[in-house]
Amino acid sequence: MGAAAARHAERVLTETIAARGHARVIAATGNSQLAFLRHLVVSRRVDWSKVELFHLDEYVGISADHLASFRRVLREHLVGPTGIPTFHALEGDGDVDAVRRDVGAALARAPIDVAFVGIGENSHLAFNDPPADFETTEPYLVVTLDEACRRQQVGEGWFPTFADVPTHAISMSIRQILAAREILAMVPDARKAAAVAAVLAGPITPEVPASILRTHDRVTLYLDTASASLADPAVVAAGQVGHE
Numbered sequence: 001m002g003a004a005a006a007r008h009a010e011r012v013l014t015e016t017i018a019a020r021g022h023a024r025v026i027a028a029t030g031n032s033q034l035a036f037l038r039h040l041v042v043s044r045r046v047d048w049s050k051v052e053l054f055h056l057d058e059y060v061g062i063s064a065d066h067l068a069s070f071r072r073v074l075r076e077h078l079v080g081p082t083g084i085p086t087f088h089a090l091e092g093d094g095d096v097d098a099v100r101r102d103v104g105a106a107l108a109r110a111p112i113d114v115a116f117v118g119i120g121e122n123s124h125l126a127f128n129d130p131p132a133d134f135e136t137t138e139p140y141l142v143v144t145l146d147e148a149c150r151r152q153q154v155g156e157g158w159f160p161t162f163a164d165v166p167t168h169a170i171s172m173s174i175r176q177i178l179a180a181r182e183i184l185a186m187v188p189d190a191r192k193a194a195a196v197a198a199v200l201a202g203p204i205t206p207e208v209p210a211s212i213l214r215t216h217d218r219v220t221l222y223l224d225t226a227s228a229s230l231a232d233p234a235v236v237a238a239g240q241v242g243h244e
Contacts (some may be wrong), residue, residue: 002037006036009040017046017219025112026053026172030117031156031157032192036116052086054107054112055071055074055087056177057127058091059170060094063093069092069160071090076090090140100170102175112179115177120190121149121195123198123208126172126173128141133173139172141173143170144168145166150165174212178213180217184219185213187222189226193227196221196223200231
């Protein structure tokens with residue numbers, strides 16, 4: 001699944017750079033994105049010097065060298081291996097309002113070409129836990145993480161205990177994510193199966209934040225057999241879903 005999504009991302013990036021001279025990209029982290037990033041960074045077709053990278057979300061209050069720091073993961077798994085020259089990191093242990101303002105202003109300078117995202121076990125999109133704010137036009141928000149989201153972080157091994165997981169994060173807003181010209185969502189593992197089923201077939205509602213992806217005309221959802229296991233096969237077959 002990661003390899004298939006990476007081939008798609010490579011095509012989007014090379015075509016965008018050829019057409020516009022550069023590509024503006026949003027990237028997520030977490031265990032669901034690591035295989036995708038591992039395959040993507042070895043691409044020799046992408047001119048990474050022409051890529052500008054934006055950070056999707058980050059915990060409030062943790063340092064850049066913390067095991068769970070998303071900016072650390074992006075630097076180790078994407079920025080470092082490719083040499084991307086411009087990375088707008090969300091410094092969650094800094095002045096959070098200034099970070100939101102500064103990175104948000106950089107984000108607003110031009111359209112985003114492609115967003116690489118995941119979906120949480122509670123169907124969150126970035127750290128927009130249910131009920132998500134579908135209306136705000138702010139590029140970044142400070143959000144409160146719900147219990148399901150925080151338990152997912154422990155289950156993935158980023159924190160030793162539930163009490164260690166931060167209660168707040170900086171998150172790109174739903175409307176800002178949807179402003180990307182194209183969105184690729186990589187969602188592996190059985191633990192995401194219930195969320196995938198709700199996203200694909202349930203109502204589009206803030207209670208299922210990632211269901212909003214169905215309103216975008218250029219979204220591709222990449223699943224593996226386990227994450228697709230509870231979804232209606234007819235819905236998967238009929239939709240724009242990469243299923244490997």
